[in-house]
Amino acid sequence: MTDSVRNLVVVLGDQLDRDSAALADFDAKTDRVWMAEVREESDHVWSHRARITLFLSAMRHFGLAIETEGLPLTYHALSRHAYDSLGQALAADIDRFRPRNVVMAQAGDYRVQSSLTDVVNASPASLDLRSDNHFLCSADAFEEWAGSRKQLRLESFYREMRKRTGFLMEHNGPVGGEWNYDRDNRQRFGKKGPGLPPPWPSFQPDAITADVIAEVGETFADHPGSLDNFDWPVTRADARLALQDFVECRLATFGPFQDAMWTDQPFLYHSGLAAALNLKLLHPTELIEHAIEAFERKQAPINSVEGFVRQVLGWREFVRGIYWREMPDYLTRNVLGAKQPLPQFYWSGDTDMSCLRSVIGQTLDHGYAHHIQRLMVTGLFALLLGVDPRRLHEWYLAVYVDAVEWVEAPNTIGMSQYADGGLLASKPYVATGKYIKRMSNYCENCRFDPDKATGEDACPFTTLYWDFLERHQSRFARHPRTALQWKNLERLGADEKRAIRTQSERIRKQFE
Numbered sequence: 001m002t003d004s005v006r007n008l009v010v011v012l013g014d015q016l017d018r019d020s021a022a023l024a025d026f027d028a029k030t031d032r033v034w035m036a037e038v039r040e041e042s043d044h045v046w047s048h049r050a051r052i053t054l055f056l057s058a059m060r061h062f063g064l065a066i067e068t069e070g071l072p073l074t075y076h077a078l079s080r081h082a083y084d085s086l087g088q089a090l091a092a093d094i095d096r097f098r099p100r101n102v103v104m105a106q107a108g109d110y111r112v113q114s115s116l117t118d119v120v121n122a123s124p125a126s127l128d129l130r131s132d133n134h135f136l137c138s139a140d141a142f143e144e145w146a147g148s149r150k151q152l153r154l155e156s157f158y159r160e161m162r163k164r165t166g167f168l169m170e171h172n173g174p175v176g177g178e179w180n181y182d183r184d185n186r187q188r189f190g191k192k193g194p195g196l197p198p199p200w201p202s203f204q205p206d207a208i209t210a211d212v213i214a215e216v217g218e219t220f221a222d223h224p225g226s227l228d229n230f231d232w233p234v235t236r237a238d239a240r241l242a243l244q245d246f247v248e249c250r251l252a253t254f255g256p257f258q259d260a261m262w263t264d265q266p267f268l269y270h271s272g273l274a275a276a277l278n279l280k281l282l283h284p285t286e287l288i289e290h291a292i293e294a295f296e297r298k299q300a301p302i303n304s305v306e307g308f309v310r311q312v313l314g315w316r317e318f319v320r321g322i323y324w325r326e327m328p329d330y331l332t333r334n335v336l337g338a339k340q341p342l343p344q345f346y347w348s349g350d351t352d353m354s355c356l357r358s359v360i361g362q363t364l365d366h367g368y369a370h371h372i373q374r375l376m377v378t379g380l381f382a383l384l385l386g387v388d389p390r391r392l393h394e395w396y397l398a399v400y401v402d403a404v405e406w407v408e409a410p411n412t413i414g415m416s417q418y419a420d421g422g423l424l425a426s427k428p429y430v431a432t433g434k435y436i437k438r439m440s441n442y443c444e445n446c447r448f449d450p451d452k453a454t455g456e457d458a459c460p461f462t463t464l465y466w467d468f469l470e471r472h473q474s475r476f477a478r479h480p481r482t483a484l485q486w487k488n489l490e491r492l493g494a495d496e497k498r499a500i501r502t503q504s505e506r507i508r509k510q511f512e
């Protein structure tokens with residue numbers, strides 16, 4: 001039995017922020033920080049080993065930093081195999097420390113928050129659950145904005161956030177006169193490709209990370225993904241360097257080539273900051289302010305800077321609002337009735353479709369793919385094939401180092417799979433293989449032809465696209481945002497439609 005503490009302050013693996021609301025009034029004389037590595041957090045989806053490594057290494061670095069600062073800390077290491085779940089571990093330590101309060105910032109997962117809330121409610125301690133000051137729009141502010149609106153659309157939320165924060169605003173209007181520069185931001189690389197984009201900075205494993213890599217390699221030997229390339233920032237100091245490097249070396253070109261893809265070029269001009277951001281090693285305000293300063297110094301054009309701010313201030317905050325508004329049943333949404341299992345090759349990259357081989361290959365190698373690769377390659381194929389969105393959600397949550405449920409689930413279930421019936425995206429993101437051909441060089445090394453919908457060398461994306469239009473005609477043909485796209489079905493004759501249906505059935509059978 002230990003002397004009781006006033007506050008037991010829970011810090012989860014994605015709450016590694018010394019300025020967190022949970023630590024705001026920390027008193028080392030009466031309070032104790034509580035952190036735990038438990039198997040369930042790496043096992044509830046079949047996590048990529050780099051994702052597990054990133055979380056554990058960043059947690060250990062953070063634990064060490066606060067202990068060095070003099071904050072009392074209880075830290076459960078995975079290797080002790082003491083507890084299977086966070087709930088079990090917390091219940092045991094509430095018995096041990098008898099805290100008056102368990103303090104925490106709101107968790108990123110509904111599942112985790114519910115289980116910890118239940119544990120505290122069943123104990124003599126009180127729960128002091130604080131709004132997460134990492135976000136620029138609190139759950140309450142989102143509710144206020146969403147109110148009784150019939151439709152929740154990014155564009156109006158984003159403008160509201162610009163006005164509310166004053167970012168990229170002048171004389172009550174948007175800097176540069178436009179809210180949106182997307183028209184300048186959809187460029188592809190020419191025939192010669194991107195050349196040699198400035199490489200991402202590399203953060204070679206220190207002793208702590210090297211230990212975690214060894215431990216994860218052994219404990220999670222059967223999990224997917226490589227550990228050979230692990231060089232993600234795991235401390236705030238390194239994350240700051242990564243931010244600086246992005247702003248100096250890649251931000252200026254980020255906008256125009258945001259949607260472009262190229263074989264063996266996994267990173268291009270993207271920031272790679274989502275993982276550090278989602279672990280809370282960085283605050284979104286830092287990213288936005290750095291990007292705006294680069295614009296003011298004339299180091300980056302408005303289309304790149306606005307494009308970046310839109311992702312961080314707009315999309316990131318928007319999807320979080322949707323997540324907390326719609327959970328817990330959001331994960332079960334499936335308005336298109338998709339039932340197909342996830343094809344096995346999503347875990348191996350073993351497919352003759354070159355775009356999927358490339359994107360899944362880099363995902364397994366690095367735990368990374370950029371937005372359009374996720375949305376318009378792996379996501380698009382699953383949508384067209386009719387994969388059960390829950391299974392796809394589990395895959396996205398498992399394989400990316402930046403994956404945390406509050407951001408992953410709305411992107412997968414809403415934006416990518418339209419499983420929420422258009423709550424998040426006004427229309428399904430569907431296209432033929434010709435979109436991939438236009439935005440990448442993947443098709444050049446592929447045995448399929450993106451222009452063909454039927455026949456031996458027909459591109460499966462193209463076949464399944466037309467089949468998707470036909471299968472979902474009654475839902476979308478009269479919808480104002482999709483009617484034009486569905487009208488194209490009229491171009492197909494009865495024989496062609498029949499051939500597409502048969503070929504689509506064959507593809508679906510192949511991946512059952």
Ligand SMILES: Cc1cc2nc3c(=O)[nH]c(=O)nc-3n(C[C@H](O)[C@H](O)[C@H](O)COP(=O)(O)OP(=O)(O)OC[C@H]3O[C@@H](n4cnc5c(N)ncnc54)[C@H](O)[C@@H]3O)c2cc1C
Pocket residue numbers: 269270271272273274275277278308311312315316317319369370371372374375379396397400402403404407408409411412415416
């Ligand atoms: C199916 C699917 C699943 C996704 N899962 C995740 C996830 O688990 N975690 C995650 O952080 N992002 C997710 N995204 C959004 C986006 O793909 C990633 O944030 C981005 O690819 C991360 O790479 P980056 O840091 O280089 O981003 P950049 O291209 O450099 O973009 C800058 C930042 O903007 C933010 N951002 C960009 N797009 C989005 C978006 N749609 N939603 C929220 N934030 C965004 C990210 O924080 C990102 O770091 C997903 C997208 C899709 C389509």
Ligand code: SF4
Pocket residue numbers: 353354355356432433434436437442443444446447448449450459460461462
């Ligand atoms: S032809 Fe089709 S399957 Fe092959 S790379 Fe292009 S889009 Fe992908």
